[in-house]
Amino acid sequence: MTPTFETASFPILSVSILIPFVAALIVFALNEKVAKPISIVASGIVLAISSYLMLVYDPKDYKIQFYEKYEWIPQFGISYEVGVDALSLTMVWLTALAFFVSFIWSTNIQNRVKEYFISFLILEAACIGVFVAWDLVAFYVFWEVMLIPMFLIIGIWGYAERLYAATKFFIYTFFGSLFLLIGVVGMYIYNFYSNKVLSTSYFDLLNVDLPHNLEIVFFLLLALGFAVKVPMWPFHTWLPAAHVQAPTAGSVILAAVLLKMGTYGFVRFNLPWFPEASKVFMPVMFTLGVIAIIYTAMMAIAQTHIKRLIAYSSVSHMGFVTIGTFALNMEGVNGAIITMISHGLTSGALFLAAGFIYERLHSYEMKDLGGMAKFVPVFATLFMISVMASAGLPGLSGFVGEFLALLGTFKVSILTAVLAGLSLVVGAAYTLWLYKKTMFEEELLSEERLKEYSHIKDLNSAELWSFLPLVIFMFVIGTYPNWWVNLINSTSAFVLHKIVGG
Amino acid sequence: MGILLSIVADLGVPNFYVLIPEIIVLTVALTILVLELFTKNKSLLSALSIFGLGLAAISVFFIQEGDKTLYGLYIVDTFSLWFKFLILITSITIFAVFNPYIDSKRSYYGEHYYLMLFSILGMMIMVSSPNLITMYMGLELMSISLYILVGLLKRDYKSKEGAFKYLIIGGAGTAIISYGIALIYGKTGTFDLIGIALKLQDNIDVGGIGGLVLLIVGLALKASAVPFHFWTPDAYEAAPTPITALMGGVAKLATYATIVRVTVDAFGGSSEVWAPAWAVLAAASMVVGNFIALRQKDVKRMLTYSSIAHTGYILAALASGNGVGFFAILFYAMVYVFMAIAGFLFLSAFERNEGWTNSVEDFKGLAKRHPIMALYMLILMFSMLGIPPTAGFMGKFGIFLSLISADVWWLTIVLVITSVISAGYYLRIVANMYMYEPISKAKFNLTQIEKAVIGFLSILTLLLGVYPAIFWEISNLLTNSLLMTAVAR
């Protein structure tokens, strides 16, 4: 199965990478008052573009659409090569949405406003780049560029232990990505040895016929890089630290976009490139996935800091993506992709909620919270929907992905599916625990606290409008997943074509 | 007598035309030597130096690429011309910011200018030497000028101590190099690199290996690879900061170029000997450099150790022992010189300000006190760390490429781990700049030239990362030039 290309008549993907970047330059040049509107407009345009692309994307046959290719470093056969298939496209859309939402949300940044928006805009450009790049070096460049603004975002606008968290985030992911780089370079060189072609293009590397042991090695190298980013157990400890310390919008991006890069990498690279190794490592990945699901669910419930709880829940959900991916069948991969989208929405919403709570009550600790529901009904409703979507309630987005992933897994390993399915229970436990501890039990509040509560305001319009898109799409995906699955079906088939044939 | 004459007559008339850049530099140096006696006008001297260097740099383009000249003691090929050019233009940046620094230290010697020019002359000779004698002389001219320059800070004991350490260890290094050259001479009967290659071809024996290893030790000492790096931190710290930039940037570049030329041209056929040798040195440099840098409070010293680590990265490319390796090492050396110079010049610019001690603490809140300079430093730090889209990443990419293509996995892993460790100290600076409140509100007094130079270098670092194709093409040309010289004979 060789992918075909449908070259874009207009470099629309490059433009969507450039828009945030140019916006960053404009913000850099102007004063900080216009930073936010410019950012919102820029990300809005990107969101509009990606939505448009989703609508005009032709899901029937697998081909890379809106494809562009320019020479970059001809000495190495490196080029700037962008294009989308459904997987990229949905991820780009998710990225655009997440950034749009974050920008709307970021109203009360007082400190270094310009730098804040510049960091986010550059981050957006890099994130989109990661998802549309088909050249491995370009991919890696975008992949790493993202670290810098994220490091600054956590480190500058974070909370008390931000420095530790930012450094840990940076070094940990840097560690992982270097192994990714080695793997990529190894593939590249092996491709040269076997095919006498110097190219870092995804499609050229797809045709490398690797000997078994090398396949295992390269699989592991790439997997290490992605696993840190996902993060898979036991490489996950940077995530709670980073999430806890990051500012709200940073957490949203971290959860909604950055984590997807790891799983995106697994789906995009590990499966098609290393079909045999994927089969070999299926049990390992299943084990890690199941551990991630159950163990981190336990971690989540042990937390008193609500952001850390949500962070652990992210790891848990990523476990689903892992097992779905490595079920190596259509349902599994479809499930993994849908879970990625859904997790982007739900965790984004949950972090927004955490941010909302912090802005109103100035604490993330459960012992200081509780009993909010009565005072902020609109927020409580949206938060409840997000929580339920995260817990995988049918009708909301979370269920679709989990269902498909479990279905795929079930066909391969019943035990895995049984254990992973436990997340229905443990997942519900920690999400409801979170909700209860923040929203319910007003009677436990002291008199003074109640007095403080009576002043808190419900969602203001910025917050509402950043919350709503996420929630709406939770419903959209949950009630009509067919559209989404049809969109990604051919992509999943392509991803699996070496494994299942066809 | 007649016999001698016949030998000499065969040599022909030397073609001094190809020496124009060197002659310009020498002339300027000698002019300043005289002029300095009559004038105290530093700007004039500085301008003259820059003018001379610029002129020399331009003149490089007018030189016909040719064969060896001066009886085979001087080579004019793409490789030497390009490196000469690079040495000249990077030196200009140092001269440009030299005056304010030396004013602030109140340590003016007119000798600075021509000694720097002499050392640059030495570097130029080094990179265009097809012969161990020329190389040796160029190396020594550079080293001896640098010994003096390090110790030239007035009323500064540390400067003298650093210079003395540099001198003693450098002297020992010279002796070791000489011994290595002697053994190679004994083995092959010639100093000519190509001649050596012809003699050695594939029957390198104990003597040849001994010579080669000693030569490697000596060159490693000059390039400050562990465990022969000991002079580096002390000398770099002791030296006036622009001089540190000269040593850590330009001189390193010349040394790497020389190393590559010697290894490729003279020992191209014995890569199984030198590849592991450089690999061991590279690994040691990466480990020691990065680990120690982690514990430095003084940023200048930290950058020094980082430069040792970078020596490791650069030399690692040689461990692959193939064309990709040369390719990679040349590219990395070329981009590293910008980073290193920019880093040290950054310090030299800030050092002039009251209360700046080069300590990590001083960087706190720099992003608020001077956002543009902080941004430059940010780019430099991430470039040194090897994060795209900076040139540092492209350099490391090349290194990875060469290492993996040669299946030197262990070194690759060492590189990865030490790179990760290096993040510890680079990030510390970035974190201090961006994530702390300023410790003082005092305005920095920086000249426009300093800002422009540092800005230029860091933006260049960024641009070379975004679009490195030109430099890769140049490295490609240089590698071809080298390999062709080696193969042609």
Added chain:
Amino acid sequence: MEYLWIIPFSPFIAFVIIGLFGYKFPREPLSGIVAVAGVAISAIASVIGFIDVAKTGGYYNLKLFSWLTIENYNITVSILWDPLSALMTCVVTCVSTFIFIFATGYMKGDESYPRFFAYLSLFVFMMLMLTLSDNLVQLFFGWEGVGLASYLLIGFWHYKKSAANAAMESFVVNRVGDWLFLLGILLAFATFGTLDYLQIFNKLPEAGYVVITAIALLLFGGAIGKSAQIPLHIWLPNAMEGPTPVSALIHAATMVAAGVYMVARLMPVFAASEVALDTVLFVGTMSAFIAATMGLVQNDIKRIIAYSTLSQLGYMFAAEGLGLFSEGMFHLTSHAVFKALLFLGSGSVLIALHHLLDVQKMGQIGRAMPITMGTFLIGSLALAGIPPFVGFFSKDPIIEGAYEINSFVFMLLWGGAFLTAFYIFRLFFLAFFSTDRLDHHTREHVHESPPNMTVPLIVLATATVLLGFFREFFMNFLRPSLDPHSMKFLSEETKRIVWEGLSRSSHVEIEPNAFHFLGHSLTSFLGIVILGTALAGIFTAFLIYQLRKVDPVKIGDMFQPIYKLFYNRWYFDHIYYAIFVYGYYKLSKVLWFVGDKVIIDGVVDGSAKVSIFGGDIFRKIQLGRISGYVLQMLIGTVIFIALFFIIR
């Protein structure tokens, strides 16, 4: 039959309207009216459909839209309208309508009035999605959806810690069942490649016995959770934290019966596996008996009824396990009516007593609220199984059937019948008669409830009286859905399998006609014994709590261990709490500390520390002295050269 889509979506629209605009309008009573209208329309539509299907006995499959396509199977949102779903839908919508009306009165003055009706409407929508589904996924959607609604409604007064806890408990415990249920779905899909009931039924012969058993058991696991059977029953009594209409609607009449409905719906699957039927039977029987014992000694008025719900659900499952699916469904219907009545009655009492729950503190309120008392009495009698109330016609056949099939089951169900009669009349006497234990202040305010509360009571009471006589109608009505020979959608092969599976009850002949049945049980020995047991239970309660001939405390002391066992609900809660709540939480905490903080982060941060330590070590080589430098260089050189001569 296209109008059927109105049934689920009418309450849904009501939910949306109230949800979006509920607080914008004058809150009361507009939200209530909208909600009642929504559910009433749906009730009318379902009654029309019911009549339609009663006439024809056919089935309709209405596909609304395609939700998800997996391989070649299309998961759709659709409506399967056959007698079984029509019955269940009618029960849900009709009972809901009355409860909604009751709730408009009950919730009067609550500041979250619109929210309450929004939740209720949502619940009805979900419940209808469940009942009308033609495939397992939609069933699961409704299944979880009612769980959500139940969670929201239990936690309706979320400012109370106990309510918040109960809500969470109910959801999580239900999720345990749902976990099994989902696995059942997965297994079914993996086995059959489809999730539509009808297709599954017809593919049954292709699947192996073990697989079918596994599917049935896993799905039944879901039913255990949802219908609060032992061992996942603990959430239901706690769920009484919700407002009383909720208890009536969700935790008595409809949602908890979803498990029963599901088993009946999938009757062919269960029938195809003896083990599955036996499990259903066993779980049902045990629940019926154990829950009754728990109900004996409770003092909370709503909890007593809740335990009775558990117990009655046990009867239904027992009926299904016995193979008497129609009886089970009939009991479901009758139970929905009289249990709703009982709950609403207790709700009426609570309103009068300002939410005083302890029956030991009530007494002699019957005089002040005659309608409530009267209807409550009717409900109690129905529950106790006294003719001519509907409970008699639905419960007695189950016990009689058990007598014919399995004597052990019979013993327990029979014992349960005694206990049922006893505890419900204990409640009745303590609350409405006995001595006056109310405090003075409350006493003065006891009054009869307003008409919008009493009318539903009266209607339901009437239904309780009359419904039993429609027994024959129901039995015939359900035939096309539950009698394998009359099920048109089954293939012959499946019919054979199902028939074999139901063979355990094939010899049981239970009189369908109500009058005949009444006559039969008043004449047969078995019938008299059962009836006598119920009367004995009532009499015992009368003796102890009304006449005070025997001091209940003394009995309690006499059977101290058993009393304690019952009172502590067989220690289920304690054990679960210890293991699954406290244990899980503590284990998580410990794991977090040991696993994440010490081990994983220990390694991660440890490597950072090692690096720093290494930096300090390496720093020592730079000791500042030339001699040292050169010495180290010497060593380096020596080793370096040696590398080339020794190693090579």
Added chain:
Amino acid sequence: MDLNLIAFWSLSTIAVLSALGVVFFRNIIYAVLSLISTLIAISGLFFNLGAELIGALQILIYAVAIVVFYVLVISTVPKYEGEAIDLKYSLLSTPFAFILFMELAYVSVYGLWVSGTGVFGPAMLNQVSNVKAVATMLFTKYLFPFEVASVILLVAMIGAIVLGKKDIVED
């Protein structure tokens, strides 16, 4: 007994012994004198080998010029009172130095050194003296390094002056 052999052994013994003197003499003057002795012995070896020009230069440059320089400095710097050698370092360094020596010796002895590749065989040297041959090459073929050497000496001269002169405190 070949005269050359005798000369070699005696001169080399002197060289080594006085080199040890350089290392171990406590008094720095003695050390410098030992250095002279070593240098002269080495120059003797050069003569012995037939390299007259280098031998002469060795004595001229080293034994006279440089050593005078040393003596000058030593006379400025007062007598050093401390220990001559550091015991710890000598104990540490000796074994390694010995191994290094063995390695160098191994290389020296087992290396296959080529011979007679040049044109300046005995016949040639008989015609033109060693001095003439070396000098001719130095000023023709090796002119460029020679020029560089002159620059180096210039630099060194300047360096010695700049570094050695007293700083005039300017205000």
Added chain:
Amino acid sequence: MSVSYEYYLVLSGLLMVIGLIGIIIRKNIIALLISTELMLNSVNIAFVAFDIKLQDVAGQVFVFFILTIAAAEAAIGLGLIMAIYRMKRDVDVTKISELKG
């Protein structure tokens, strides 16, 4: 030539090592400089020996350059020693160790 060239080489190596030892163990910095001279000179023996063996003169030319460089280093070294002594009033190598770490 009856003396084997290897002897010259070994002698050269021996002097080299002695010079190295000198740098390591001497405490007087002047002695350090002298030891460096010794090292540089030892190389000359090897060069001349090879040169004679090869019947070439390039080696001797190289020796000439080494002599030059040795002289230059000595000059600078002595200048530095003067400067250090002037500032520190000491020539003990153990005291010349302010830069470290």
